[in-house]
Amino acid sequence: MSATATGRRALPFLVLALVAAGLAALSAAIGDTRLDIVAATGDVLAGRQTLAALILVELRLPRALLGLLTGFSLGLAGAAMQGLLRNPLAEPGIMGVSGAAALGAVVVFYSGLAGAFALALPLGGMAGALAASVILHALAGRGAGVLTLVLAGVAVNSLAGALTALALNLSPNPYAALEIVFWLMGSLADHSLADVALVLAPMLAGWLLLLASAPALDALSLGEDVAQSLGFDLARVRVRLIAGTALAVGSAVAVTGMVGFVGLVAPHLVRPLARREPGRVLWLAGLAGAILTLAADIGLRLLPTQPELNLGVVTAIVGAPFLLVLIRRSQERD
Amino acid sequence: MRIDARQLSVSLRGTRILDGLTFSLEGGGFVGLVGPNGAGKSTLLRTLAGLAAPDAGTLLIDGEDIAAIERQRLARAIAYLPQNGPAHWGLSVEAVARLGRLPHRGRASSALDAAAVERALEAAAVADLRHRSVDTLSGGERMRALLARALAVEAPVLLADEPVTALDPRHQLLTMALLRRAAREGALVVAVLHDLSLACRFCDRLLLLRAGAIVADGPCGDTLSDANIAAAFGVSVQRGSTEGGDYILPWKPL
Amino acid sequence: MAGRATGMGRIAAAAIALAAASTGAAGAPTQRIVSINMCADALLLALAEPAQIAALTALSHDPRNFSRADEAARFPATAGRAEDVLALAPGLVLASAFTAPATVSLLRRLGAPLRQLPVASDFPQLRAQMRDVAAAIGQQDRGEAAIAAMDRRLDDLARDMPLPPLSVLALQANNIVAGEGTLADTVIRAAGLTNAAAQAGISGYGRMSLEAMLALAPDVLVIDADGDNAPARANRLLHHPALAALTRNGTRAVTMPSRLWVCAGPDLVDAVAHLRASLRQEGE
Numbered sequence: 001m002s003a004t005a006t007g008r009r010a011l012p013f014l015v016l017a018l019v020a021a022g023l024a025a026l027s028a029a030i031g032d033t034r035l036d037i038v039a040a041t042g043d044v045l046a047g048r049q050t051l052a053a054l055i056l057v058e059l060r061l062p063r064a065l066l067g068l069l070t071g072f073s074l075g076l077a078g079a080a081m082q083g084l085l086r087n088p089l090a091e092p093g094i095m096g097v098s099g100a101a102a103l104g105a106v107v108v109f110y111s112g113l114a115g116a117f118a119l120a121l122p123l124g125g126m127a128g129a130l131a132a133s134v135i136l137h138a139l140a141g142r143g144a145g146v147l148t149l150v151l152a153g154v155a156v157n158s159l160a161g162a163l164t165a166l167a168l169n170l171s172p173n174p175y176a177a178l179e180i181v182f183w184l185m186g187s188l189a190d191h192s193l194a195d196v197a198l199v200l201a202p203m204l205a206g207w208l209l210l211l212a213s214a215p216a217l218d219a220l221s222l223g224e225d226v227a228q229s230l231g232f233d234l235a236r237v238r239v240r241l242i243a244g245t246a247l248a249v250g251s252a253v254a255v256t257g258m259v260g261f262v263g264l265v266a267p268h269l270v271r272p273l274a275r276r277e278p279g280r281v282l283w284l285a286g287l288a289g290a291i292l293t294l295a296a297d298i299g300l301r302l303l304p305t306q307p308e309l310n311l312g313v314v315t316a317i318v319g320a321p322f323l324l325v326l327i328r329r330s331q332e333r334d
Numbered sequence: 335m336r337i338d339a340r341q342l343s344v345s346l347r348g349t350r351i352l353d354g355l356t357f358s359l360e361g362g363g364f365v366g367l368v369g370p371n372g373a374g375k376s377t378l379l380r381t382l383a384g385l386a387a388p389d390a391g392t393l394l395i396d397g398e399d400i401a402a403i404e405r406q407r408l409a410r411a412i413a414y415l416p417q418n419g420p421a422h423w424g425l426s427v428e429a430v431a432r433l434g435r436l437p438h439r440g441r442a443s444s445a446l447d448a449a450a451v452e453r454a455l456e457a458a459a460v461a462d463l464r465h466r467s468v469d470t471l472s473g474g475e476r477m478r479a480l481l482a483r484a485l486a487v488e489a490p491v492l493l494a495d496e497p498v499t500a501l502d503p504r505h506q507l508l509t510m511a512l513l514r515r516a517a518r519e520g521a522l523v524v525a526v527l528h529d530l531s532l533a534c535r536f537c538d539r540l541l542l543l544r545a546g547a548i549v550a551d552g553p554c555g556d557t558l559s560d561a562n563i564a565a566a567f568g569v570s571v572q573r574g575s576t577e578g579g580d581y582i583l584p585w586k587p588l
Numbered sequence: 589m590a591g592r593a594t595g596m597g598r599i600a601a602a603a604i605a606l607a608a609a610s611t612g613a614a615g616a617p618t619q620r621i622v623s624i625n626m627c628a629d630a631l632l633l634a635l636a637e638p639a640q641i642a643a644l645t646a647l648s649h650d651p652r653n654f655s656r657a658d659e660a661a662r663f664p665a666t667a668g669r670a671e672d673v674l675a676l677a678p679g680l681v682l683a684s685a686f687t688a689p690a691t692v693s694l695l696r697r698l699g700a701p702l703r704q705l706p707v708a709s710d711f712p713q714l715r716a717q718m719r720d721v722a723a724a725i726g727q728q729d730r731g732e733a734a735i736a737a738m739d740r741r742l743d744d745l746a747r748d749m750p751l752p753p754l755s756v757l758a759l760q761a762n763n764i765v766a767g768e769g770t771l772a773d774t775v776i777r778a779a780g781l782t783n784a785a786a787q788a789g790i791s792g793y794g795r796m797s798l799e800a801m802l803a804l805a806p807d808v809l810v811i812d813a814d815g816d817n818a819p820a821r822a823n824r825l826l827h828h829p830a831l832a833a834l835t836r837n838g839t840r841a842v843t844m845p846s847r848l849w850v851c852a853g854p855d856l857v858d859a860v861a862h863l864r865a866s867l868r869q870e871g872e
Contacts, residue, residue, distance in 0.1 A: 086420075
């Protein structure tokens with residue numbers, strides 16, 4: 001491929017990466033208190049322990065980083081799911097993967113395991129996401145159509161939601177019943193760098209597994225038989241996608257709670273840029289997911305609501321109508 | 335490339351579809367698989383492509399057991415074109431054809447890939463449709479786009495399940511000629527065909543399947559005798575001859 | 589309960605009991621007092637003779653929630669529901685303004701002699717409440733004595749090594765801070781300190797983002813924590829590295845067990861004492 005062709009292929013990626021980085025910086029610049037971000041950055045770099053530096057490093061930075069990381073994970077996982085199921089309506093939230101991840105995290109957290117062993121929390125989220133993914137792919141493997149899969153997702157979501165509420169109810173802590181709002185509606189607020197460190201490794205591992213599936217997803221656009229005849233071991237592809245989704249989404253939800261619809265909207269927005277090739281969509285959807293999450297998080301901080309809105313509320317307000325439009329459009333096509 | 339089957343038996347969901355098939359196929363030939371519906375032609379093709387595992391008998395590709403061949407290597411050796419295959423996401427014809435180069439990922443340069451894709455698009459007569467989305471094509475055009483994908487693999491074996499059934503007469507003839515040319519150039523082409531005349535005119539050899547067994551194997555004149563056709567298809571035929579070759583027309587159900 | 593008097597009889601009994609209770613000095617001290625509110629338990633333990641108490645709440649038996657748990661353990665406990673209370677044939681039932689309205693109205697309808705105590709949020713209100721309860725149970729003298737003792741302790745604390753008016757932020761789980769008019773506010777002021785949240789304009793219990801808390805940069809951070817921390821996201825805040833960094837930069841962090849200042853009672857002075865003692869320990 002010529003140099004200009006390669007350049008042209010890389011252009012959407014570079015643009016999206018720049019936008020994401022820009023939004024992350026903007027996110028760090030916004031907060032409750034007035035912060036001179038330039039001065040604060042200077043303080044940090046010079047090692048001065050000022051209040052501004054403290055706020056920037058311990059509060060603003062984790063929030064921006066988590067927005068980037070979880071947004072990328074959700075967008076990427078959504079694109080991977082859509083590629084595997086060959087359907088643009090699939091995403092971890094709708095399919096119940098996020099709900100199950102929240103359940104896993106809640107069980108681990110309120111049983112006290114997370115206090116004993118910090119990594120237990122993302123592991124709990126991953127276990128939940130894994131269980132839902134396995135159910136989903138077992139159904140898909142038997143040739144279930146999209147309607148069946150979505151209904152299965154509804155069932156998993158309902159069950160996970162109910163069990164989450166039950167777990168919170170049984171928890172001895174008096175705040176537990178209130179905290180369901182966090183788990184079901186997600187938030188990036190008041191996280192620490194420790195949270196970022198906790199999820200970084202599992203997320204990166206998940207990303208690698210998902211991104212490595214790009215050629216397989218391209219082949220799958222011609223159906224499972226042709227994909228196999230093109231040299232892909234479908235069982236292994238499925239395992240990689242299940243594991244990758246569980247790692248990326250599970251750890252994200254364990255720290256930020258459920259943030260829905262990002263995995264649905266991001267792939268759809270970038271599909272034209274990727275010329276609809278499922279493999280190319282992966283990277284771009286990850287970046288778009290980061291952009292959407294950061295934008296939503298910035299938006300909710302600019303709104304004059306008190307206390308600030310949950311992130312999942314904003315993504316649902318944007319994402320649910322989007323889903324309805326998508327459904328309508330797919331109906332018109334058929 | 336040589337395919338050897340000995341006592342090949344394949345079952346699907348508990349039902350035996352192919353029973354004790356024995357045959358050998360070699361490169362440089364255009365083999366037609368004919369037979370009534372439900373005879374097991376598609377299953378045989380899928381088995382040859384490595385998509386269905388036989389539950390008895392052996393299947394050797396150039397002397398190697400097919401199950402022992404590494405997946406991507408097998409993919410470079412055998413290209414498979416299913417009947418009515420899906421093409422999701424509305425990719426462009428060129429993008430679909432390019433998918434045929436996936437078995438060569440990591441082994442062929444992008445220049446080689448591009449050249450192979452060009453050749454495939456030309457051969458399938460879809461080069462002028464290259465930027466069109468497959469979703470917007472007619473049934474016949476779509477079939478040719480998918481055929482271009484199979485041709486792009488440039489594998490020594492090409493297995494096609496009813497490649498011309500949905501095409502208009504002109505493109506039926508052109509595609510059959512293309513497949514025969516590929517066979518002449520050294521490939522082993524095996525195609526499931528319903529049109530007996532096309533099968534006779536273009537294939538070097540026909541395998542007649544009925545109820546999971548090979549009832550005839552050989553050139554058209556031997557395989558498609560009146561008796562064989564009556565037994566397998568339950569029809570009587572009218573035959574004729576012109577300067578291009580012979581033709582067979584199913585005439586009356588028996 | 590089947591053998592008890594019918595409605596009219598009960599109402600008559602209640603009326604007599606109330607009359608006896610409110611006359612105080614003229615009649616005998618109220619007997620068979622049942623408290624269905626943990627803070628009322630504390631008042632009873634301070635003001636009533638043990639013989640007067642029929643039952644307290646189960647909550648007060650838990651030393652994590654209640655300072656005088658070992659004293660309370662000597663008395664039977666109820667779950668605070670109407671049936672449990674009525675089965676004891678109470679001479680007086682003490683509830684709070686926040687006791688479940690269903691329980692309160694049921695008890696009233698069934699003729700139990702119920703008294704709902706309003707929430708006291710500063711020392712003058714507390715003194716008034718102590719007098720009120722003492723009168724209701726026929727122990728005015730003990731009431732006055734308890735108030736006097738409390739006031740003496742407060743004076744001693746104030747005289748004893750005065751502290752500079754440090755700014756204090758009282759922080760709970762869920763980003764809740766104690767603003768003006770809360771019990772925590774009362775304790776802070778009684779300790780001679782200033783309430784940073786009140787100065788920031790917060791009235792009552794309000795939410796504050798971690799960032800805003802850091803920007804206040806209080807001299808002292810008082811963390812209102814249960815002794816036993818069952819896992820809750822609410823408490824994550826209290827372990828956030830940003831707060832740790834604050835303490836590295838000169839803010840003093842002090843823990844206040846919730847049970848010391850959850851109730852307005854004579855033991856509220858313990859909270860004031862704890863606060864002052866912790867600050868002096870932090871070194872000056």
